[in-house]
Amino acid sequence: MKERINIIGPSASGKTTVAERLSQFTEIELYKTDNLLFELNSAGGLIKTPREDFESKIISIISDNNWILEGKYFSQHVFNRADSIIFTDTNFLLCLENQWKRFFNDENQIDKYGLAKNLRLSINIVRQHSGLYSTKKIQENNRIFSRNKLKVMLLEYEEKLLILKRPEEIEHYLHLFSS
Template identity: 30%
Template sequence: MGDIKKIHIIGSVASGKTTLAKKLSRELDLPYFELDNVVWERQQTGDIRRTEEERAEYLKQIVGMEGWIMEGVHNEWWVEESFRHADVIIFLDTNYSVRTYRIIKRFILQKLRLEKAHYTPTFRIFLKMFKWNKYFEENGKPHFFEAFKEVQDKVMKVSTIKELNQRIYSLRTTMPAEKE
């Protein structure tokens, strides 16, 4: 994708953020980071929430890198630096019912140990994911477009993988060729 080296992917639970981040990471040879891992320090004995200062420092280190892919549902004030430094922000606006189906599928696959998770897939978390999905639809999405108006020129809002592929192809073909 030419000069695009800093990509922020945002969307609800089960919108496809991690899958897309991993795919782009392989294709573009860029490291990807999950915002949940910026919030939480993962340890075998259990996750520990980073302090605001630790979280800010960790995010600053990532944002300062030459290239990266960042993904997460977070669109609070502390993520603003990532939005500002991103070359493109991919907003995954996957259909609500598709996300609901994916939450159920993910939970089953995690309980069968066919899919890994950074957390223990309990029934309590399963139910929370439906709440988080609804909250993002009703509050998170409108908040992002209202609170981060200054970065909207970088936003690529897509609903399906097909649409995303078309938009990325369009970016590739309209960008000036790199000089050798």
């Protein structure tokens, strides 16, 4: 089992499910980039971590020998350090369905985000998959990477890349570790 795993993908694509189950099966510590990027303020709201602090946290994590890093954030320095890269590239209808299930099945999501926020997240999922806009566009060295550019970027890492496109593929992959 590889010890440095980067799991990336669009919102609600199944990456957290994969990451949490892999962490459970392998006992490798899981780091979620959303938790590194946002911190709770004293009023209980979320504030964005300054970019330099976020980058420092990422560098500290990937300096270790054992980690699972999960989220929409991606960069070449993480890809270079990873032993395995898992891209949950599920279709946008599934992502929308997952987002709505997440929202309606979890009272905390309703309280935390509200209906308007869930609608915005759903619209962003459609935008991510259509290429019109990507919530996972990030600026790295003054360059913007989109979902399509990510796919091109990943070609360089083919030997350590696993792309999971359907829920059955995700379940099959996870079943390999639970046996």
